Amino acid sequence: MTDRADDRTDLIVSTLDDAFAPLMAADPVAFRGKYRTMAADPHAFYRGSACLFYADVTAEQDPYADERSGRIWVHGDLHVENFGTYLNSDGRLVFDVNDFDEAYLGRFTWDLQRFAASLALVGWQKALPEDDVRRLIGRYVRAYLAQVDAYVDTDDDAHGFELHLDNTEGPIHDALVVARERRRADLLDTVTLRVDGTRLFREGTHERRLPKRERASVEKAYARYLETIPEDKRSDRALFYDLRDAVGKSGFGIGSAGLPAYNLLIEGVSQALDNDVVLSMKQANVPAVSRFVDSAEVDRYFENEGHRTVVSQRALQVHTDPLLGWTELDGTGYVVSEVSPYEEDLDWSGLTEPDDIAGVVDLLGRATAKIHCASDEDSDQDLVDFQVEEAIAASLDGRRREFTGWITDFGVEYAERVRADHALFVDAFRSGRIAVSST
Secondary structure (H helix, E strand, O other): OOHHHHHHHHHHHHHHHHHHHHHHHHOHHHHHHHHHHHOOOHHHHHHOOHHHHHHHHOOOOOOOOOOOOOOEEEOOOOOOOOEEEEEOOOOOEEEEEOOOOOOEEEOHHHHHHHHHHHHHHHHHHOOOOHHHHHHHHHHHHHHHHHHHHHHHOOOOHHHOOOEOOOOOOHHHHHHHHHHHOOOHHHHHHHHEEEEOOEEEEOOEOOEEOOOHHHHHHHHHHHHHHHOOOOHHHOOOOOOOOOEEEEEEEOOOOOOOOOOOEEEEEEOOOOOOHHHOEEEEEEEOOOOHHHHOOOOHHHHHHOOOHHHHHHHHHHHHHOOOOOOOEEEEEOOEEEEEEEOOOOOOEOOOOOOOOHHHHHHHHHHHHHHHHHHHHOOOOOOOOOOOOOOHHHHHHHHOOOOHHHHHHHHHHHHHHHHHHHHHHHHHHHHHHHOOOOOOOOO
């Protein structure tokens, strides 16, 4: 191994250790699973290593983000697989950005850079020529900028853009159709059993019954969570929030490995067994970007990481899950949200031709602009107290072509770095340089 490669391996190992050491110590089995999943391919590695991405981009100069556009709400982990369907608070199925665990204040460019590199990695895995990959990234950026302009020209950020059953086609429409055909009863039958006229959670590899003391702590945390549901989203049905059962939960994906969590079963709209609702109460993690920027002001604003996650999601998503809220358990912040049967991720497996991918990335670019532009002075938080679309437009005034080329170059070049980093990571993990206890 060359000195340069060895130095890069040292950075990969130290960055992952700094980000995940407490969680690795708490649940080494989960992290061995996480790291082996990351070892599968470069994009899986990229998804699990947002901390490394921010170690890199925060060390570089950004010629396009200024004092305002460099301090907006950003998703924080925007890759091609963080888009999907959900049932919004108005009861409409929507296709949008999802998974806001890494959301934070930062440069608007970071979300675009992270997505561009993700798209380049997927293009490489599909053996697309580099020219096609560059054109796709360019389309994404131009669609983003077109939607920013649309927000500049409207006074209603909350309703400026939305993808739903009536205005989509292709893979995005297909995902919405699949979500619409889902039934709450099917989800309940998968995770619960009917016992003596009621439902109780099934026990299994990833679910465990709670001892009495832990159950009492969870119930207190649940009561605190109820106070965080906004009045305009609170159900007026007397029984809706009655807690019926609770279990410990494990076995999450790449991003949430090792995080303590619980599943909660509540009554729902009626005592009919098919109306019960499953909630997830998951420990909120420290967002990757916060490790590399001055986070003092943001930290003072929030009670805990659960509070930060929920406020940022409500800012970025506008019409959020009406059950979204936060709580605290043993001094640590948790996020509470519905385990919804109506969530369906975008399926990239059938997207193989550049022309088919182009139509999708156009819409993903617009969706990215929507989360940025809706998360400003018109939302319920006051950390961003200006119009984001105007700040972004001002940052890029007269430089849009150069900006599109800059994002495109970054995406292609950083994807190449990720492929090299993936190989270094695999070698380091196999040789024991990334230490995850086997006991």
